[in-house]
Amino acid sequence: MALHGDFSSFPLPELLQWLDSSRKTGTLQLLTWEGGERALFLLSGQVLAVANEGLRGRVARMLALAKLADGAAVLAALKALPPSGEDVDSVFLAHHVEPRLVRDLVREEMLGSMVDQTRGGHGAFHWTEDLDRSGEEWAPCEMSLRELLFESLRWVDEQPDVDRVLPGDALTVRALVPPSPRQPLMHRILLTLCAGGQNLGRLRLSLGLSRSSTSRRIFELLRARQVEVEGAPEVVVDPVTDMLEKGAVLVRERQYDAAELVCATLLASDPTDRRVREFARMAQSEHVASLYAALPPLSVPVLSPDSEELSLLKSEERQVVGLVNGSWDVSTLVLASPARELETLKTLAKLVRMGLLQLR
Known part of the structure; x- marks a missing residue:
C-alpha cells in the first residue's frame, strides 16, 4: 500500500502516530521541506535506519571533531554497510568504530529534523511498504516511533524557553566541565568543541545540525551548569521537564516499572499537559512491545x-x-x-x- 500527502492536511505528529499504532513496516519517504529530504525505514513501528543526503559525512565529521573516532574509518564503515542492513555492528567493529556512537548521532539528527518539520508544518510525504535501501545514503538508527513522537513534541513545546535563553547565533558558549563518557553523546561533543569558547553559529555550522538541535543541547548543558553562555539569562529548572527527561532515560534503559511511577506522579500533578500525556503513551507502548518480545503473541x-x-x-x-x-x-x-x-x-x-x- 502506498500513501501520499502533505503536512498541511496530514500533520507529521498524526502521521507518526498512525504508523506507530499500525506497527507499520516500510519506508516513510521523503519528508520534504526547506531543510531537504529524508527517508525513515521502519520495521513494525521501529526506526531501523535513516537516509539523507550528506548524513554520513555529518556523522563522520562530528565524531572526528570530538576525537571519538577516525572520520575516514567511519565513512568507510558506512559505505561498507550491506543494503539488507544485516550484521551492521560487525561492519563497524571491523573498522574500529563503536556502533552505538553512530546510532546515537543518527538519532540526534533525525530528532532535530522532526522538530523542525513539526514546527514548520510545510512539506510532503510518501509512504510505501518497500524497505529497499539500495542507492540510499543511509545509516542505522535505533528508536521507536512512539519515542520519536514523544521527544519531538516535547522539544516543540519547550522550544520557546530555549529561544528565550538563546535568541541568536552570535552568543559565545564556553564549557565549564570536561566531557565524560557518562554524559549523553551530544553533550560530550559540545563540551569538547566549546572547551576554549565557541560561537553558537559557528558551532552549529561545523556540526551540520539544525539550530533546534544545537540550541536545545546547549540549553540542557546551560541548565545543568556545565557551560556558560555570555549574556544568557539564568535558566530556571522546570520540575516537569526534569522528570520527563529522567523518565525518558528510564524507558530507554528498560526500567519500565520505575518509569510508570514517574508517569503516575506527572499525570496526578497535571493530566492536561501534552508532554505528560505523550510520555504516558510512549512508556506504555514501549513496555508492551518489550513484553511481547518475551511473550510472542502466537505462543501458547x-x-x-x-x-x-x-x-x-x-x-x-x-x-x-x-x-x-x-x-x-x-x-x-x-x-x-x-x-x-x-x-x-x-x-x-x-x-x-x-x-x-x-x-x-
Whole structure:
C-alpha cells in the first residue's frame, strides 16, 4: 500500500502516530521541506535506519571533531554497510568504530529534523511498504516511533524557553566541565568543541545540525551548569521537564516499572499537559512491545500442574490464570482478559518467571 500527502492536511505528529499504532513496516519517504529530504525505514513501528543526503559525512565529521573516532574509518564503515542492513555492528567493529556512537548521532539528527518539520508544518510525504535501501545514503538508527513522537513534541513545546535563553547565533558558549563518557553523546561533543569558547553559529555550522538541535543541547548543558553562555539569562529548572527527561532515560534503559511511577506522579500533578500525556503513551507502548518480545503473541501458555504457588497470586492474577487452557495463545488471552493489555502481559510474564507457565 502506498500513501501520499502533505503536512498541511496530514500533520507529521498524526502521521507518526498512525504508523506507530499500525506497527507499520516500510519506508516513510521523503519528508520534504526547506531543510531537504529524508527517508525513515521502519520495521513494525521501529526506526531501523535513516537516509539523507550528506548524513554520513555529518556523522563522520562530528565524531572526528570530538576525537571519538577516525572520520575516514567511519565513512568507510558506512559505505561498507550491506543494503539488507544485516550484521551492521560487525561492519563497524571491523573498522574500529563503536556502533552505538553512530546510532546515537543518527538519532540526534533525525530528532532535530522532526522538530523542525513539526514546527514548520510545510512539506510532503510518501509512504510505501518497500524497505529497499539500495542507492540510499543511509545509516542505522535505533528508536521507536512512539519515542520519536514523544521527544519531538516535547522539544516543540519547550522550544520557546530555549529561544528565550538563546535568541541568536552570535552568543559565545564556553564549557565549564570536561566531557565524560557518562554524559549523553551530544553533550560530550559540545563540551569538547566549546572547551576554549565557541560561537553558537559557528558551532552549529561545523556540526551540520539544525539550530533546534544545537540550541536545545546547549540549553540542557546551560541548565545543568556545565557551560556558560555570555549574556544568557539564568535558566530556571522546570520540575516537569526534569522528570520527563529522567523518565525518558528510564524507558530507554528498560526500567519500565520505575518509569510508570514517574508517569503516575506527572499525570496526578497535571493530566492536561501534552508532554505528560505523550510520555504516558510512549512508556506504555514501549513496555508492551518489550513484553511481547518475551511473550510472542502466537505462543501458547501451558499451566504447570498442581502448583501450590497459585494460591499466593492476587485475585486479578488468578483471573488471568483461569483463562489459560493450553489452547489459547497469548494474543487470545489478552483479548479475553478483563484486565488491560499491559496488566495481562505483566501477569503472564510474572507467571513465566515463577515457573507456573510454560510457552509452547
